[in-house]
Amino acid sequence: MTITIDAPTLVKAAPLLRAQNVSKTYGAVQAVRDVSAEVFPGEVLGIVGESGSGKSTFLRMLNLEETPDSGSYTLDLPEVEGNLFDLDRFARRMLCATRIGIVYQNPHLGLLMKHSSSGNVAERLLVAGERRFAVLREKASDALEVSEFPLDRLDAPPAELSGGMQQRVQLAKAIALEPALLLLDEPTTGLDVSVQALVLDTLKQLQQDRKITMVIVSHDLGVIRTLADRVMVMRRGEVVEAGLADQIFQDPQHAYTQQLVHAKL
């Protein structure tokens, strides 16, 4: 007596991101099992689940940092074709530098902590082949400005900045090249509540103004609720439920999702 959801009929655009049956084991541990997801252009997909649910591993695979044991991953972009997991290292690096942006929970993973903030952003542009100094400087400060980074601190290294500011530098680096896909791994975890609100607001603004497709992983349901159009719930490497964000929060179907939603303060 359950209703099955149809394929899209009104929305004609193809999904930007399509991952199919992705699985990954580390030794005896099955980190991700048979996960499939589609994200449409401009859509924000939230992935929730507790530690060890496989949500961050899945995100790292979408960033081509990890290769799964099986499964496929495609992006609907003119410059790439076929399963992205099959790309060689050089092609992966180029694709990540130019079309995929990522913000990590831990800024040390995404930033050179002792280089200047603008240098960190410009580095991304250099990898993509930009060599003109004036263009580098201008694009880097544009991206930092959009990320609401104070421009009088362009030369400050992230090591000297607060957690919220470091996340803004990561965000600026991630969006400097106007990526087709922005991946966010617990972007506000560990920040003060007020700073968290600022970062969330920046992301929301970015999503509305630039229509960037996003996948955001968080164990914080409030963050997901604020940003995501659609939510995927993971547990022990598997997807237990997926649906519209308000539906997942108001009428969760799976026992685990009900437990998760009811546990929220």
Added chain:
Amino acid sequence: MTTVLEVQGLTKGFTMHHLGNHLAAFDQISFDLKAGEFLLLKGQNGAGKSTLLRTLYRSYIAQAGQVIFHSNHGAIDLLRAADVDITLLRREEIGFVTQFLVARPRVSAEALVAEPLRLAGHSAEAALQEARKWLAEFGVKGDLWRAYPTTFSGGEQQKVNLARALILPQKLLLLDEPTASLDVKARAALVARLKELKAAGTAMIGVFHHPDDVAQLIDRVIDLTPGLENEEREDVVV
């Protein structure tokens, strides 16, 4: 008048896994709705009035039935439509007015109200102009337009909420007790706006604690009291 919505055998209940039980909300509800019609849902607390609205909006997943919505893009079953299709319809054709404003940190009242227009492609400036017009219409004072509604009183928040929910004319409008906590002026503005939208063809389904507030708008009534046969549910207002 053209048909906007065809509801057939709509059934909804909640399975509560931690209690190991199933709670029925309503069973086998059927009705049609035409453009410009206003349908009032009635029944005591717990009869499933709000649940029915949320099921049509797809915040809730139905157990059985079919809800054909005649969208500008073609007919579609709202119970089974893909999430992206629902998102599209919510942006363009189906509105939901609740009793609560979903305020966002650091977003001003006027920006919040302008948002549906901006998402529909209006220029930022035009959207803001229109937003201010509706904030004034619902009686929100000018000094508050650029403030953050997170800190507003319940009544002021509700005015912002109404302005936002009603700024963009929709094909189908779901109303869940929008008059709760409104002062007289705002209530009059709400009724005037609903009247205007109705005349322009918006079909409406509403739940009102005091249906007298909107008595002049109601065309039909559906009684959700459990145990009634479908023929007994419906009542036409003359």
